[in-house]
Amino acid sequence: MDRTVYLDYAATTPVDENVLEAMMPFFSERYGNANSLYALGRDAYTAFEDARERVAALMGATHPGEVIFTSGGTESDNTALIGLATAGGRIKGHVIVSAFEHHAVLAPAEWLGKHGFTVTEVSPRTDGLIHPEDLQAAMREDTVLVSVMHGNNEIGTIQPLRALADIAHAGGALMHTDAAQTLGKIDFDVNDLGIDAASFSSHKIYGPKGFGALYLRKGTRIAPYMMGGGQESKRRSGTQNVAGAVGFARALEIMDAERATEAPLLAALRDRIVEGVLGRLELTSLNCCETKARLPHIANFIIKGVEGEAMLLHLDAKGIAVSTGSACSSGSLKPSHVLLAIGCPQEFAHGSLRVSLGRYTTEKDADYFVDELIPIVERLRSMSPLYAKIKAEHSAG
């Protein structure tokens, strides 16, 4: 293949070269253990704490100690869900999560459900949003924790967090949000959002994989999930990954500096793709297109009469990287739970295609993608035993 067009920035991002540069000294030179008292350890400690301060400031945290560094979004989510629910030795209570959370939230919620807690899933409506009144209706006397993601990783809708947090708090519950897809990409301020905890992942913002953070409002009790040496003020054990922290902080700084110019650019490129795809393909739609509160860089299409993995592989042959919510791409039985949660019929969910743009996406990339996608879809539709019928039904309906 000649061209490589990466359009899966929501899955992961390359490490920005400035981020890598910032990390480099911490591998082989400034390699001290941040817990050690001697110079090399103090140097590591200082760099690590400096990274924490910068990260804290960039999310509007009041104290650097409100940032706990972790091994990634998944660990942050596991820690938040289980650690907040079971804080102080609590063994039961009611937990609310949205139905279209990432599995890193759903799975620990399920664990809680098997270990003494009651879990309610609140469904998004077809607009891809969790409506405050739906959360309100799910609240109970004994609700201890509400977790609703900030920006959905598949469809890109942004949840009305402040309103949701207010409801959680009014009911005496804590509010956690999985912000892996939003931190750095849109305005993000823990105090404006009114949340008690938030999960972040470094590799979604041009930082290294295997690193992340958990925001935890001062005074919020949490049971540590990673137990051991007592690092991170006893809230997350394990030798500190200094290079990771430095990279994450640098990555976030760059996101912050670039956001004002990057976000509108990405939105324009996304719209260019959306217009191209919808304009040139029949029986194709954009999920939650009517919703204003959306991430600038994600577009999720339903292309009827084709299966996602097949599109993906053909696009791959042209050097294009995208993702799909089709069951077959994940080896699971059902297509994306996100698409099902917003009411997408299962048979069409298999035809989903998520395009997510990023720092290095160009107009040429966008056009190349559209130009390559059209014939692929046409070819797959021509091979489908059902497409003629779908089309006929559509024309009739």
Added chain:
Amino acid sequence: MDRTVYLDYAATTPVDENVLEAMMPFFSERYGNANSLYALGRDAYTAFEDARERVAALMGATHPGEVIFTSGGTESDNTALIGLATAGGRIKGHVIVSAFEHHAVLAPAEWLGKHGFTVTEVSPRTDGLIHPEDLQAAMREDTVLVSVMHGNNEIGTIQPLRALADIAHAGGALMHTDAAQTLGKIDFDVNDLGIDAASFSSHKIYGPKGFGALYLRKGTRIAPYMMGGGQESKRRSGTQNVAGAVGFARALEIMDAERATEAPLLAALRDRIVEGVLGRLELTSLNCCETKARLPHIANFIIKGVEGEAMLLHLDAKGIAVSTGSACSSGSLKPSHVLLAIGCPQEFAHGSLRVSLGRYTTEKDADYFVDELIPIVERLRSMSPLYAKIKAEHSAG
């Protein structure tokens, strides 16, 4: 300071330059998500699985799938302890750990103790070893898991794992070992040792921080600890840290290639230090010096009448990095639980000094350390209100 002499390799190690070189492409170029189906994802997947195969082979595992990659030794220990004890939904049973485990094992064991399980700590004897008969005596009908570390990180003694594993198995329990300090440093073969699970940490063997692995014998059930997207065959969720895996595999390969020459060299340097220190300082001893089964690179001294942190800071002023089991260095109330477990009186445990050597340690470093240590100890002893008394007691006794 002019010289820097790092003698705390058991705390952490610099990333070997060959390791870093191997990792480099996976930050900004080969950055794909290993779960993605397109070329960039397959490339990441291939590199990740290749790393797994190499790691598996280097520990004598029968199948690559027996290696689960994690975020470090702490996560591996948490996963092993809690995941093995609670596998298959088990909610009670008896767990045995040794009393001088790393906190990354002790803390999850304590968690189990608070969540339905019964935990017994087996003490090492003064030789720094867990004696098989002591494990045997602790076994119960309902023992489900035994966890005894392979090489102790503070005193360096190597446990008779095979004999311990045989006892665990005879009693129907699984055998886990924390091998963070031994993999790569001494012969290590999961089948020879007869263990079911073992924890490893990358930054102890010149690999990056924030990465590790868990060996899990094929067919051994485990409850995943990190829950979410279902990576690592559903046993450890979270986007794969490909650079970490590649670095860890390369680090282990180098350890393996160098071991035959490196280990005797380190042992010789260690003995040089031991002779220097014991020969030139009175009222000083080497912990567990009579035990043959010891790691080649660790020496742990008890220097009576001085406090460890003070020694450490003075050595630091000379550019020397070592560690101590003194309470004050960790901000905890008690000195090292390891030293207490082997019967070291608490008052002397504060005077412990651990020297751990590694790949870049030279004879000059060893001599410099000894030459600098002597006057520091003498000075601190001269400032001590107790030393005259200790000395008098010793001469009298």
Added chain:
Amino acid sequence: MLYSDKVMDHFQNPRNVGVIENADGTGEVGNPIRGDVMKITIKVEDDKVDDIMFQTLGCGTAIATSSIVTEMAKGMTLEDAVSITKKQVADELDGLPPAKMHCSVLATDGLKAAIDDYLVKNGREPIAGPILSSDPDFDPHGEEDEPAE
């Protein structure tokens, strides 16, 4: 997850795509809810598969296995053709990723259905046995590789 070159070749350049006009037998299996539907049409001569074409809506594996099964079956006796197993299909493709093994059932089932259709249309007994994948409740992932905890 990795596909063999041969899977990719059959996916990219599927053989025998289409529908035979006036086919002797037609099999349609799968379920759009599950994301895969396959239709096979055959011409039969002397109880042999004389011509065969397919249409598939489905993932890469579904398309590749459909393609290869048409190649394998062409020229076979009906009896041999119905007994092609999904293991044989996978082997012919130089293997399938474990998580994808189940997708190959569609291809063999489509073929079975087409052959039985021919036989029944001609007043003969069906020989294929039960065809699982046309059951809407059939769980193609029933026989997964790695056990989850």
Added chain:
Amino acid sequence: MLYSDKVMDHFQNPRNVGVIENADGTGEVGNPIRGDVMKITIKVEDDKVDDIMFQTLGCGTAIATSSIVTEMAKGMTLEDAVSITKKQVADELDGLPPAKMHCSVLATDGLKAAIDDYLVKNGREPIAGPILSSDPDFDPHGEEDEPAE
């Protein structure tokens, strides 16, 4: 964890180390089990600390706080000297890491003990109040910074 330059200076170059011969007052506090013991000897003139020396077995903070407290106390009235708080000691050292605050209690307590010793020896009432750190059950980490879960 980081020490200020001033802590490091007093640790590296402790002032007034030693024992005053024929001291007017002697205070010895701390506990070898806990790893820190401090001895202060003073000479008193006109109810002022005329001379003061210390010996300390302990960590960097214990030594630095011992050193600074001797500097602070020298020349003070006994009344002022007993009322030096560990907070003042820490401030004088440009702060201590939170986890180390407790180590500074030794220095003020040693001074208190020495002054009371002088007073009692001279038939006067002690003025320091209870001296916690000479109690073997005293937990110097009782007032920790970050709450653990």
